[in-house]
Each structure stands twice: as structure tokens, then as C-alpha cells.
Amino acid sequence: MDYSDAVAAMFQPTPEGAVAPPTVDASVARRFRDAIEPIAMHAVWSKTTNERLAGLGLNFLSGYVWGRAAGLGEPESGVVVSSFAVFEPGMVEAIYGEGRSVCTRPDVLAARTESTIASLSGVLDGEDVVGIADLIQAAVSKADGTGRPLFSGLANQDWPGDPIGRLWHACELAREHRGDSHVAVCVARGLGPVEMNILTELWVGMPLGSYTATRGWSAEMIGATAEGLRTRGLLDGDQLSQKGRTLRDEIEASTDELEQPIIDALGKDVDQVIDRLNAWSEKCVAGAAFPPDIYKRAAG
Numbered sequence: 273m274d275y276s277d278a279v280a281a282m283f284q285p286t287p288e289g290a291v292a293p294p295t296v297d298a299s300v301a302r303r304f305r306d307a308i309e310p311i312a313m314h315a316v317w318s319k320t321t322n323e324r325l326a327g328l329g330l331n332f333l334s335g336y337v338w339g340r341a342a343g344l345g346e347p348e349s350g351v352v353v354s355s356f357a358v359f360e361p362g363m364v365e366a367i368y369g370e371g372r373s374v375c376t377r378p379d380v381l382a383a384r385t386e387s388t389i390a391s392l393s394g395v396l397d398g399e400d401v402v403g404i405a406d407l408i409q410a411a412v413s414k415a416d417g418t419g420r421p422l423f424s425g426l427a428n429q430d431w432p433g434d435p436i437g438r439l440w441h442a443c444e445l446a447r448e449h450r451g452d453s454h455v456a457v458c459v460a461r462g463l464g465p466v467e468m469n470i471l472t473e474l475w476v477g478m479p480l481g482s483y484t485a486t487r488g489w490s491a492e493m494i495g496a497t498a499e500g501l502r503t504r505g506l507l508d509g510d511q512l513s514q515k516g517r518t519l520r521d522e523i524e525a526s527t528d529e530l531e532q533p534i535i536d537a538l539g540k541d542v543d544q545v546i547d548r549l550n551a552w553s554e555k556c557v558a559g560a561a562f563p564p565d566i567y568k569r570a571a572g
Contacts, residue, residue, distance in 0.1 A: 275322040278332040282486075282563045293476040293570040300542055301528040301535050305450050307549035308408075309569050310562035312447035314395075314440055315339060315388040317562050324387035329374035337364060338371025339384045343425035346377055355421045357455045358465045360488030381429070389437040395559045396552055402435045404548055408442035411537035412449065420452035443549075446534060453530040457523050465489075466497040471512070475520040476570040480510040483571050 295302050315321050316336055325335035341352045349365040356364050371380070409431070417424035426448050432438055458468045469484035481494040501507040506516035538545055556562045563569070 273332050275319065275326070275332045279560075282565075282568065283560070285564055286566045290566070291477055293567060295476065295570045296566075299525075299528045300546070301450075301531040302524065303546050304535060304538070304542070304549075305447070305531070306569055307546045307553060308443040308446055309572055310553035310556035311392070311440060311549065312443040313572065314392050314556060314561055315384050315444070317556075318388055318391040319560070320391035320394075321384060321387040324383045325380070328379055328383055330371055330380070333367050334371035334374070335380075335384075337367040338375075338380055340422070341368055341371075342377045342381050342384075343429060344421060345425065346372070351421075358469050358487050360465075360490075360493075363488035385432065385437070388440060389432060389434065391561065392440050392556075393434075393436045395555050395561055396436060396439075399552060399555075401439045401552070404545055405435050405439040405442060407538055407545060408446060409438055411534045412442055412445040414537055415445075415449050415534055417449075419456055420449055423448040423452050449534065450527065450531050454523070454527045457526045457530070461519070461523060464497070466493055467501060470494070470498060470501060471506070471516065471520045471523070472571055474507075474510075474512045475517065475524075476567050478567045478571060483567075 295306050310317075316339075322332060322335060325339065330338060337352070337356075341347075341355070344351065344355065349368050352368050353359070353361045353364045375383075412427075415423070417427060423445060426441075426445055429441070432441055455468070463471070465487075466484060466489055469487055469489070470480065473483040474480060480498060481491070484494050485491070498507060498510070501516065502509075505513055506519060507513055508516075512520065535542060553562070557564050
């Protein structure tokens, strides 16, 4: 899949008459997560970054997988599959191998960092990000990496020297920290990867299987997993049952609890920080550097 294919598939507007996802009026920890999402994911959705990675021989998917996995070093594919958690293992393994075959780890890390900072600097031209970047950098630098492989690998990377770069790196670290925490909570609840995907997509308001399929899972696997969730009383037809919604709410609350130290470190002005981050993230959306669908932002 090349970048233009990904944009055509994912840059769809929010469906007409859509109900806002439950993340809009949520905990501070969740609102912080959604506020940073388009900034943290700039390396994935920026045209500038994708063009630079294409110059190394990477397409959209191999740029995403190898670019994100490179923070772990050059592990065996099973480590990457485990860390990525919600993606179909065979797909991740193949894409990871493809990415490593066409460019080195230092090359992909350098290209990803340099081009993303250049792109985000253009989007946020004229914005004073120093204070917010300092706050988030300090908060994530103190965060616990125990059991959080993607966060810990990324935390070993050097901090960019300029404020825009530090803002991006700090947001990416915060995102990976929450993602690792969320996976840990789901595993503790006995959930497999397809179950995690289905519960999340239905919880935010997306149709059954719509987001899970983008993680490489077949219609047959999605259907079988959904039937298993119905048997357990977690789905009522193609929607969450009350039991299922309660479970997903509890997962969200547990994830928030694991992220609370970062929120506490941001201090008493965290709501103002979130407002500023949301404004910058909207600039990313307006600049076609993140999908406009509110469900994609909440589910990502």
C-alpha cells in the first residue's frame, strides 16, 4: 500500500449524523491522549515523511511498521508482533521483514525524524510550543517503562534539539506509553487482539469490523471472534451489550489510572495544555496530516 492508497482509504470525513465518541467528554487522561494523537502520529500521516521514506524504498505500511519498530532496535519479528499487539501477526511479520530488507535502522530513524520535524514545523509555523514541549518532555521522562516495550524503546532515542521536534517526540512517547498500558490491561482481562479491536471500535461508535479489518484481520476471523463475544454476553447483535460496555469502560478506567502519573506531572494547568494541543492537532488535520474522522482519532 502506498501513501495515496492510505489517504484514499482513511481520509474520509466523519459520517453525517455521527454521535460523538465517549472520549470527547472523558477523563483528563483520555482527553490528553486524544489531544496529542495527530501530533504524535505526524510521522505516519505526513506526506513529507512518507515521501522521504519512499526514497528509501518503503511504502506506507513498511514505513509505518519499520519506522515504529526501529525504536525497539532490530528484534526478531515475534517481538515486534507482540509489541504491536492488535495487528494480524503474519501481516506484521511480512511487512517488518520487507522494511528491514530495503533500508537500515539508522537510515529509517534519521529519515523519519528529520522529515517529520520539517513537516510539523511547517504546520505549526508561528506557534510558540516551547512551554508545552517542556512540560510534556518532563512528564514522560519520569514515566515508568516497566512492561512497556514500545515506550521504553522510543525513550532510548535522543531528544531532538528544536522545540517542534521535542513536542513531537514527547507526544509520541506519551502515546506509546498509553498504548502499552492499554494492551497490558486488555491482556490482564483475558482479551486477544481481535477482541481488543472489536471492543474498542464499537465503544467509540464505529461499525463492527470496520477498524479491525485495517489491522489485517480477515472477515472470517472478525466474524468468529464477534460470535465468541456474543456467546460471552459482551455483544448484542453487532453492538456492545451492557456487559460489554461495562467491561470496555472498566478497561478505559484502568488505562487512565496507569497514565495518571503523567497527568499529575503536567500540573494544575493540564486543561489549558490540552486546549493548546487540541488547537495544534486541528492544524494537523486541516493540513491533511491526519485523518479528519473523529472516530479514527479516538480509536487510533
